[in-house]
Amino acid sequence: KAGVTQTPRYLIKTRGQQVTLSCSPISGHRSVSWYQQTPGQGLQFLFEYFSETQRNKGNFPGRFSGRQFSNSRSEMNVSTLELGDSALYLCASSPGRGRNTIYFGEGSWLTVV
């Protein structure tokens, strides 16, 4: 069974630009959550989607948004990039119902210059 796949793995953007990151969950998993990981803040929860609906949201500004498609694939978007948005963005998937382990992808490394 393929794991969680994230694309792109690495990208460099300029301040003010926007970026879209993609995540394909494990087959059969309907929940996708996104996390930001930085050396200064550790792993911070961004949001979680289940059946195309945002079910939980972390404490990030509105520049951070996401969506989920009918095939459970998810995208997150960051608009008006700031230097502080440089981070590893991790996607995790789970079956979605009940208390389940979440499985992470390898992440997308975003550098904002």
Place this chain on the structure above:
Amino acid sequence: GESVGLHLPTLSVQEGDNSIINCAYSNSASDYFIWYKQESGKGPQFIIDIRSNMDKRQGQRVTVLLNKTVKHLSLQIAATQPGDSAVYFCAEMNTGNQFYFGTGTSLTVIP
């Protein structure tokens, strides 16, 4: 002024020794816990989980202990190997079905 980053607790162990990594969680209502291992440049990898109706769970070379009285979780790795060198995170899930992650512990195995 200078910004200070997150300082990870560190643990160095000799190859072949046992490792114990500790985690204090914050919410007494949390009822599901997971340990993850993250190697440099990779995403976190599931190691073992435990639910609050248990106080111990064993896997291959790993044991997780849960002490709900003091809100403490530990991960024991038997016969630590160089491949175990990584950052280890604990995660707690509360009633809101959301995971909260600890700051992590950096484990270095000395050959």
